[in-house]
Every structure is written in C-alpha cells, then in structure tokens.
Amino acid sequence: MMETPDPQRHQIIDRLMAQHPEGADTVSVLWEKLATEVSSIVGAGGFDSLYERSVFLTQSTFPWLAAGASSAQADHRFTSLKTSLAAQTPTHASEANRLLLVTFTDIMASLIGEALTTGILRSAWGDAAADKNGEELKK
DSSP states (O other), rough: OOOOOOOHHHHHHHHHHHHOOOOHHHHHHHHHHHHHHHHHHHHHHHHHHHHHHHHHTTTTTTTSSOOOOOSSEEETTTTHHHHHHHHHHHHHHHHHHHHHHHHHHHHHHHHHHHHHHHHHHHHHHHGBOTTTTSSSSSO
C-alpha cells in the first residue's frame, strides 16, 4: 500500500514549527493569529470548542497538556497552553504543539474541507505558509 503524502496544511505546520522551534511566547502568538482567523468564521465559541476538543484528543499522547478552558479575554486565551509548554523541554513542547495544531486542523478540515482549512492557515500565518523561497507550498 502506498503512503499518501501529508496534507498541505501539515506541511505548513511543519514549516512553522521549524521556524519557531521553541518559545512559549511565540507559540501563543501563533495560536492567537489562528484564533482570530477561525473566530471570524465560526465565532469565539466555535473556536473554543474546536480548541478544547483538540487539547482533549492531544492529551492521549501528552497528558500534561493543560485542559483549562479558554479565557474569553484574548490576551489570556492561551495561558494554560503557554504554561504547559514552558514546563517541558523545548523539543517535547514543540512536539506537543505540533500535534495540537495537526489535531486542530484535522478537525477543521473534516468540517469545512481541506482547501478552506489551508486558506485559513495562510491567512493566519502569512509568510509562514510559504516555503524558504517565499513560494506557497504546492501539493
């Protein structure tokens, strides 16, 4: 059986993680940008539901990941995530954040489709969705 390549959104996440290998502050900024884009479509409650489900699913691999509910205040929304990641080694934190992002986008793609999900990631992260030559990733 032939392996299927990772969806484009997984490639974007991998590129993003390579650009920001550590730093809980950077992680929360990336999540905040994603939250802004997703919330503009499904509202803050919709984003929070997707995020909380993603945390729950990711906890099977990283049980230390904070399960705290998202705060309604944008500047405190990812405090639990930031705290959980800061308590880990940079490598472990990066792996957990990558899985959380992949889980979140997998759920989104199952609900709204691959193309729209990838478009949201590009809108949220701008240049991070481009390869090292500044070109958008192609399938």
